[in-house]
Amino acid sequence: MTRAATRPSAAVPRHRSQARAAPRPGRILAVTLLALGGIVMVMPFVYMLATSLKDNSEIFELSLWPRHPTLDNYAQVLGASGFPRWFFNSLLVAAVTTGSVLFFDSLVGYTLAKFRFCGRPAVFVAILSTLMVPTEMLVLPWYTMSKAMGWLDTYWGLLFPGLMTGFGTFLMKQFFESVPDELIEAGRIDGLNEFEIWWRICLPLVGPALSALAIFVFLGNWTAFLWPLIAVADTRMYTLPVGLASFSSELQTEWGLIMAGAAVATMPTLVVFVLLQKYIVRGIMLAGLKV
Structure with a gap:
């Protein structure tokens, strides 16, 4: 029998591939x-x-x-109103709180994951318990403290509730637990102190978790409405959501201005999503595996 006779027909795999390709x-x-x-x-x-x-x-x-x-609505929003100041306030609050959460939550999460000390479980449970308290219940003590400290109508009054989060601490602790202890011991043998080990060895290994946490915190503070509405009365200290809400009154609602301002306010969130969408998906997947 010739070699050509033993060779399978080319028509069979072609039909099979077409059948497989059919939706x-x-x-x-x-x-x-x-x-x-x-x-x-x-x-x-x-x-x-x-x-x-x-x-x-x-x-x-x-x-x-x-x-x-x-484009008259955009011109009026960007020129005649306090929109540029509101945009700056929201950007400042979102950026500062994001940087603070990444620093403190990752540091506390690393401490809870890699150090053994008396009361560590109680501290962790106390941090987790803050997740069970709705934000609406925290507004009253926040306002009382801000009024007593003179923080109303200030940037610090807008910032302090979001400088550290229980969710971020819990998330970072779960990720730091997957970092091998051998790497930490090797860093100590090389003469690194504990802060340098956290900064130079552990943080690069939990990059996806940091990226996902940064995105969630930034977007959450960018769109925050309840606390900025209560904490500030000066229109110059408004954030974007509060400023846009001021376009609505009992007699008239400037829908054109509201939509124009909302369109401009949406741009940073779209840019963040387009640039960092792979980190969002990866962070959500890894968070589900770690939790």
């Missing part, structure tokens, strides 16, 4: 549902952008896109 009904259904869900999620942003380009005469019309798009 399955379940996959088609899943893609369709995901596409519909994506459209539902995107439509509020499209409506916000379209409304921000309308003048007052077109705000309440049924048409989605304006007949005569205009």
Whole structure:
């Protein structure tokens, strides 16, 4: 028998590959549902952008896109109002609280994970117990302390509730427990002190957790509304959510200005998501495995 006769026909694998490449009904259904869900999620942003380009005469019309798009709302928001100051306040609060959470939560998490001392379980349980208290219940003691200390209408009054979080401490502790103790002992043998071991050896090994925590904290403080609304009365100290809410009154609601301001306020969150989306997914996956 010749070698050509023993060779399998090329038509068989071609048909098999075509059969394998054919989409399955379940996959088609899943893609369709995901596409519909994506459209539902995107439509509020499209409506916000379209409304921000309308003048007052077109705000309440049924048409989605304006007949005569205009940038007057953006010009009024960025020029005539305190929007630039509000944007700076939100950016300052979000950036400072994010840096503080990354530093203190990772340091405390490392201490709880790698050191054995009297009362360590009690300290960890006390930190975890803060997760069970709603923010609304903490507003009153925060306000009482801020008033007694003279922190109202100040940046410190906006900052101090978010400088450290129980969730971040818990998350970092779980990740630091996976760092081999042999690396820490090797660092001590090389003459590094405990802070240098944490900074130079352990932190680089928990980079995904730090990235995910930074994103969650930044977005949470960027969109915070309740505490900034209570802590400040001076319009110059407003954050973006509180400032945008001031465009609404009992007599009139400036929907065009609100939508224009919301569109500009959304840009930093979109930039953060586009640049760091892989860290968001990786951090969520790893957090689920560690917890």
